[in-house]
Amino acid sequence: MRQHGVPTAAGDVIRLDGVTRTYQTGAPPALANVSLAVAAGEALAVLGPSGSGKSTLLNLLAGLDKPTSGQVTVDGVRVDTLSEAASARYRRERIGMVFQFFNLLDDLTVLDNVLLPAQLAGMPSKRAQARATELLSYLRIDRHTRAYPGRLSGGERQRVAVARALMNRPPLLLADEPTGALDTASGHEVRNLLAQLNQDGQTIVLVTHDTTLAEACATRTIELTDGRIRRDTAAVAR
Template sequence: MPEPLIDIRDVTKEYDEGAAVLKGLTLQVRAGEALAVLGASGSGKSTLLNLIAGLDRPSRGSVTVDGLRVDGLSESASAKYRRSRIGMVFQFFNLLDDLTVTDNVLLPAQLSGMPRAQAAARAAELLAYLGIDRHSRAYPGRLSGGERQRVAIARALMNRPPLLLADEPTGALDTVSGADVRDLLRELNSDGQTIVLVTHDLALAESCATRTIEVVDGRIARDVPAVTR
């Protein structure tokens, strides 16, 4: 059996006041899975996502992603890791309003040094795949919430990362736009994209996750595969 894409071993995360947010958590995620992480506010689910992204470090334990020990990286190596191996989607899109849709999508390629012609072709491919190519020259402020989230997903996929992380990707969307993004994430996973998403949206977890875990007080209280999707 191949090694897991994400391998978290006995991770504890404590902050200065001494309270442990994660408590000896162990988790493996295989390539091609779509994992939904559920839990109440303060349960540790966002901390878990930050550890996988290399935005935070565990107090104890190890975090390995795509064969790389993330918890031991320097700040510059961690930034390079995120550019090359991680795509991130946020609740409030984090798009730059003074850049066009295409220019927002191109940002990761520019940071990673991708040749301009190759980057332009990749951006056009993604915008067409995600159904927003007609907005390529528009500015984010002129788009709906669902369209802006599609732009954010295109940006996250620009460098072909093996792992897509999504933090409450439907949290700022209306019901129709949220359903649209759920369908998109399910389609991406069906095409082979590994996804880890943190959400309070049970409909999102049920519709697009192949597996769901629930984090309670820093530990995995439930870990179940999807029966149907």
């Protein structure tokens, strides 16, 4: 399946130009003059110790934070210039987000969790239902459509979270420690899923401490230390 929302045009999905983020005057910056380009179809793993700037980078890409200086452009949008309302719209239309602890709504069924982004975006009901059905089948969780998240395994819940993230066909999927709350078997399942999504063309930025996850999923890895990119490495072909 190659029609789950992947941009087909060549070019950079992400461009950071001289991005610095400082939270306190006189304190070391969380990010320091970072420049980075990520092409359509890349899977970028961001590694580094706690406090290295990984979460700050993810928040800037998601429009949840703004740089102190520099420019952040995602899918042609200058994210650093957006108002609060425009940032929310940008996330709804252009960003899919997958979290360590799933962030599913336990009182909604799997189907209703997946449908939620489409409803917020005003997608017609018939089209939204068709899209959700397509994703649940693609991610092999269609048998759980009417189940509630609490009845699923960790790996299954993360698949639901990925389906929700892809619902509005985002050009960019952001994954924040997506295997951090999973057992070994479920973690392996999610690693395979992310690798397959990228092979099908989805652009991914993956923040993780897990080098095994990066090796399995990423086409490229950057390592952050003290807010700076210390290493930028292309992966050996999978």
